[in-house]
Amino acid sequence: MTAYVLRRLWQMVPILLAVALLIFVIFSVVPGTFASATAADGRNVVDAQVLERMNREFGLNDPVHVRFGKYVAQLATFDLGISLRSREPVTVVLGQRLWPTLQLTLAAMLLALALGVPLGFVAALKSGGWVDSLSMVFAISGLSVPLFWLGLMLMYLFALVLGWLPSFGYGDPSHLVLPALALCVFPMALLARTTRAVVLEILHADFVRTARAKGMSEMRVVRWHLVRNAMVIVLTMAGLQFGSVIGQAVVIEKLFAWPGLGSLLVDSVSTRDIPVVQGCILCIVIFFLFSNLLVDVLSARIDPRIKYT
Amino acid sequence: MKPGGIALLEVEDLCLSVTAGGKSCDAVADLSFAIERGQIFGLVGESGCGKSITALALMGLLRRPLAWRSGKIRFKGQEIQALGPEAMRHLRGKHISMVFQEPMTALNPLATVGRQIAEMFVLHEGMGWHEAEKAAVRALAKVRVAAPDQRVKDYPHQLSGGMRQRVVIAIALACKPELLLADEPTTALDVTVQAEILELIHDLCAAQGTAVLLISHDLGVIAQSCERVAVMYAGRIVEEAGAQEVFQRPRHHYTRGLISSLPLLGARAINAANGRTKLQEIRGMVPAVTDFPAGCSFHPRCGMATQACIDRAPGLTRLEGGASVRCHHHA
Amino acid sequence: MRLTRANLVLGAFLIGAVVIGGVLAPWLAHTDPVMDANLMNAETAPGREFWFGTDGQGRDVYSRVLYGARTSLTVGIVSQLINSVIGVTLGVSSGYWGGWWDDWVSGLTNMMLAIPSLIFALAIMAILSPGITSLLIALGLTNWSYSCRISRAATLSLKGQGFVQAAKMLGYGDVRIMLTQILPNILGPIIVIGTLGMGGAVLAEAALSFLGLGIRPPAPSWGSMLSNAREQITTAPWVAIFPGLAIFFTVLGLNLLGDGLRDLLDPQSKARV
């Protein structure tokens, strides 16, 4: 198993390199520089000399191949460069944002699993009944709402109208509830649908018929034979979902002023703090690859057919 | 049916329906037969004749779109066709158990075979898991699996098809049931393994006194092991008789067709009866449940069909020696 | 079974309504969505003259929602077409030819899967100037990994089948075999993925608008209308409600349609996604 994990880690390297190259290329042609962004709000009369010196200080005037060479040389030593805006190492800047994003996405994913999977189970077991119809209507609606709008509505309802929860902020667990809730709706709906489909499929599987022929009650059939089998697929699905959740976290973080990688990314794009942008995307990609690795390891633990190969 | 003693299983005018596209059709109709204790009863017919549905009905495992419509199933004299799910559940596995066609998928891929056998003891004998797992080793030994104490730790995908079917049989016979429904138990297996498995079923049931309803599309399999045979076509039994009799004197044209399509046994039997030498196939295909033809349902495929066959469905004709046939022109 | 048909019918109905609304917008709309700004009418509540009210610039929200259907459908359809073409081309060719090309495409697909598509789209939007063409490129280049994987897997299994072998023996060229023998057989799942992806594209447009990187006004797009109206929610809620409902019902329709089509075209693969 250790060997397996190590090999998977090794396989990540080319993907990461490719991603690094890709985002470098993208952001080497991005219009506007950090210097022009600092003057973009039109508040201060722009000092051309300072802008020019900024470009020089950060090497923004260098030709592309020189910048790329520097970038690769830095990457080789796990150095992501210096944030143009705060002049701190990008790794430090990212480090401060990692935990909040992890917190938010994990909470949303766990919530989605905790709500979506049972919902899908119940819908499948009561397939054709009103519980099934209702939960599937709910699920498909959940997949059809613009995320920021959903977040805003939750904010209005739970913070302003009901006054149960704070509308923004970061710190104690109550701050996490609303953003996690908003973020969990999409994966929850998907998981509910997946779970339902998987469970329905398994309910018609031969081994479930065998289990029934053994004289098992439906409860036991579900507990002894259905759950684990459904879990393998649901888990894989959840792992894939994780990627899109991290992506959507960008929207939620911006809306709820959540201090994660997503809001940092958006802010850094608009201020053209390119090293931080590159770092953020790399970080998110690593995040996703690791979550997939975790899912694969877990699936292999549950499913004896999957070997660590 | 037999005067005097009560048969182990009696099926009387059983009618099972299937619902498709808002329309309900009879997949099985007017089904009657009886199985004695310890008897091996064969049910034969092409796929789609309603054999498996019948077996599921006996197990009480009909699920939508299949449903019981009318008729009676008596197990040890007790009517079970309308038994509640809980009561039926106690019957299943313990008194009536079943071996399915597909050993590759009949077992849960995520549980060890030992555990899957042990479940039977936990469910029906009230054993704890630990004890049950020991019993599972013994049950696996009984179905002639080598090194059963090792095999119980295996997962289904680690076993061959024949081994898996042995495991399925071990599960089915774990609690010494009175009736075993074997639905095409050897179809998916290599020819070499088929005989072993049939022999295994035969021997174990004989030893335990378990009656067997052996379902197969393969008359050869039936001929090998059954005492009595019923031939099904399009949801109805078209002929029922002792095994010897069916093969030596097939009365229904469908039965004849089936026999004549058999390479080994068929060639011999037909040679004896009709003097034909060529292997023959029955032309056409089994009709779908939704459009069973009117009249004799076999008439579109029957070489001897007359206007009467098209107009009228034949009733069951009882013949001497307990045999019966459903044909206007039976031999 | 019956539920499936209901899905299909409802989905088709919703999408049909959107398509008709978009196509007939010039006739159905009361005013020009861009030019007919009349500040004298700014933020009029819905009524007889302005069915959905007017926005901050005094434009008829009803007309803008109708024209917005064009934008959203264009975004959905074109971006998914691009995705499908890329995905199918790469998937079929890599599955068919295998070898280094397959390795290369698999690597590319893995990389694409590793970057969340919204973030990828965000990055592409940053380098292109805001607008519908950029959006089509951004959404069209970032979501093809699914169709690529599916068509590759399907090609792998079809490759060994009789009719493909037969076509090979008849001396058909590779490209011809892919186009005439393989492509028709994988069209079903691809259409399903495309339909569901269209819903995703409409939502992504809204998300990018919220992040300030979507279609810019005055072009009427539901995403930017909704996103721009979020501050007016207390003073003029209708400015947000109608484009919001339009997005919701369109995506809902696409999802239902996709579900229904899947059951119809691709019955084996149940609702896995």
Add this chain to the structure above:
Amino acid sequence: MWKKLVLAAAIVFAHGVQAQTPETPRKGGTIRFTAPYGASFGGMDIHATNLAQDEIWARAIHRALYKWDSALNKPVLELAKTVSVSSNGLVYTYQLRDDAFFHHGRRMTADDVIWSFNRIVEPGKSYPGARFVRAIKGAVEVEKGEAKTISGLRKINDFTIEMTLAQRIDPAYNFNLAVTAIYPADEAVKESFARKPIGLGPFKFAEYVPGSRIVMERFDKFYAKGKPHADKLVIYVMGDAAARDVAFRNKEVDVSVLGPAQYVAYRGDANLSKSILEVTENYTRYMGMNSSFKPFADKRVRQAVNHAIDADLIIKKMVYDKAYRASGWLPTTSSAFDKNLKPYSYDLALARKLLTEAGYPNGFEFEITASSNESWGSPIAEAFIPMLAKAGIKAKIVPVDGTVLGERVRKGDYQAYLWSNGSGPDPLAALKCFHSATPRSACNYTEFKSPAVDKILDDADRMGPGNPKRDEVLKQANALVYDEAPYWFFNYNKAVLAHQPWIKGLQRNANEMAWQNYEDIWVDASSPAAK
């Protein structure tokens, strides 16, 4: 109508009361401020950033030589008790405070000031404050790496410093922002300083959660006696206006900067309307017209554009009166504002006539480069495009990112653009953007050329700061520019700060409403964070 008047009266009354009866400031409590311009702060080194967002927190922790006095609407001495100016107006001698302590307890001396200014012009770095420090003689040499220290700065003794300027300007306008904050020379060189800033301000740093908030605590050794009033100051980063609105209404934050849509909502709300603070900011919103784009080379065309757009209607309907109609470049808060200048009339006939005279009887087409900003971006253009169409002028929007806008404008890569630029506080500096010697890349974006304006500005330069006649002269320049109409003059922003009723002592800062001197703010007992 009556209702509106009564309401207006009530607002005036409420504000009047606040201003007239000074309540005794209450000690203690937490001020919960918001930073609305983006989703994060740059970092903790304020010398490194000149974004408005970062100045918001820096004013609590740091102090510069001067500070902005909102009541007087000009910068006043802060870290020095007195200053004397030489007769040629170039040498300033500051008597520094001897009671100013850094948060780590050390007393500020002249060395800290000199060290800080030298740091800002450090040659390898590009601190934005360099453009202010450059006014000191010898700073440019340091910037270029030709000298080690700024020759124009001289320490007389620990609390006396002599500053020689390169030209006659008022240094007060240069040294009142936190980009020129005085750092502790000993601490600021340490690496930890970037995470844990130490300054002279009324609040000392406690916690920074990047992307979320900065928490600061009262600094007991702050030099202003009895200040700050509050125990704690939290500044939340809240970029999304809709989310900020919810938080404010939910009483989770004490202040919120309002956009136009919210302004009208708050004004219409009986409770919220009671505590809205307004000020005309030193920003002028306008559309620049490129003189190298042929039609705009003609002054009459530019004037026609000004006459063809009903700016009053846009301000009323779209900006919800959250702005004042511009009548010239200098805003109403500028000392050289000319209240006799009348805005261009909305006169289609006149516009057509001017166009015909200029040779465009059938109008022409042009493109407006605009960002998505609701107050000075494409939404505004969307509103006036139909108006221009009536005069025969067809306009099209070229949407760009805020960052790209500035770059395009500085390069002259546009036909017309919509922007908002600072037009204060120093009127001379603001008008210098119309001096032909000012390059396009600095702020003469339309390459405006007028010998008359040049002459007036040069004269004003010679008069030196503090000359009472200077403003009168500048008014003439302003009027000339206005008549030349290099821009479509749109409006002066009215900055609006909504605050909770328990927050007192907020100032109307015309430079940027969100820049407050926190030591003057206090929290009364009704605040949920009063403890």
